């Protein structure tokens with residue numbers, strides 16, 4: 410059976426062959442695996458790529474000091490979910506990370522200040538949302554691992570400098586990167602002939618440096634990135650727009666937070682469990698403890714339920730801020 414490899418696959422393969430560093434090789438290989446059509450005819454190739462990946466990862470480990478080196482294309486997800494910031498040099502990605510989280514990234518007026526991805530946690534109400542700052546996206550200078558980072562994220566923030574004169578080029582590069590990462594903005598209808606293995610994710614455009622703009626530049630940036638993406642004018646300097654952005658970054662993750670409670674005790678309201686929208690009582694029990702999930706008989710719910718302490722079964726769908734008492 411012919412493998413029917415796509416031009417994108419061949420492109421990734423070329424990059425794999427040309428790669429000078431382990432990181433570049435890894436990134437290209439991850440891409441090849443993601444881009445490989447999955448069917449009977451590619452099973453052997455798939456297994457072969459996986460084997461190569463395992464070997465390469467091992468080499469990276471050994472090459473690093475102390476035998477361990479993190480893959481920059483992987484930032485451990487923490488909190489309610491992970492947003493990756495992508496943008497042209499000097500757009501203000503690091504400044505936004507500093508304004509929204511407790512992280513202290515390096516900020517510079519020269520391009521390519523940020524060299525490696527840096528996560529920060531944004532407190533929102535009683536949860537934390539992870540934001541990841543990244544090295545700039547620029548023609549000929551884009552780190553290959555950004556493709557993986559974007560593909561694995563829960564959401565993408567496209568950071569645009571509204572005062573930049575090459576806004577259209579920057580927007581195009583960012584949209585191309587999303588395409589290579591197979592990230593499909595959730596606000597865009599998925600066509601019938603869409604490529605496979607798409608990560609359908611919230612993608613939000615931020616027009617930064619609104620403090621230098623009367624709204625004219627922001628409108629141009631919005632047109633450049635496409636009006637089918639949500640657009641927010643913000644300023645990392647003055648904080649304009651950030652108070653509206655914070656709840657959006659939590660809401661767009663589509664999570665529910667629920668508070669588990671033991672019978673006869675008060676719920677721990679400081680430490681919610683964060684679950685995907687649509688999660689059930691069973692999903693919560695699994696998160697609390699495997700044994701509890703197995704032995705679960707019923708639960709009582711306080712919150713949106715018709716009356717407090719209502720008894721529900723394990724298939725019951727939870728709602729944000731429910732308090733749940735698990736009876737095993």
Ligand SMILES: Nc1nc2c(ncn2[C@@H]2O[C@H](COP(=O)(O)OP(=O)(O)OP(=O)(O)O)[C@@H](O)[C@H]2O)c(=O)[nH]1
Pocket residue numbers: 496497498499500501502503504505515516517518519520521522523524543544545546617618619620621643644645646647
């Ligand atoms: N006026 C204004 N300047 C800003 C704003 N945000 C960032 N800057 C400035 O823009 C420059 C670049 O900021 P960074 O946060 O380092 O930008 P970056 O996107 O992380 O840049 P790279 O890491 O080089 O890709 C710095 O001089 C910042 O002070 C803003 O909201 N308003």
Ligand SMILES: [Mg+2]
Pocket residue numbers: 502503504515516522523542543
């Ligand atoms: Mg930076």
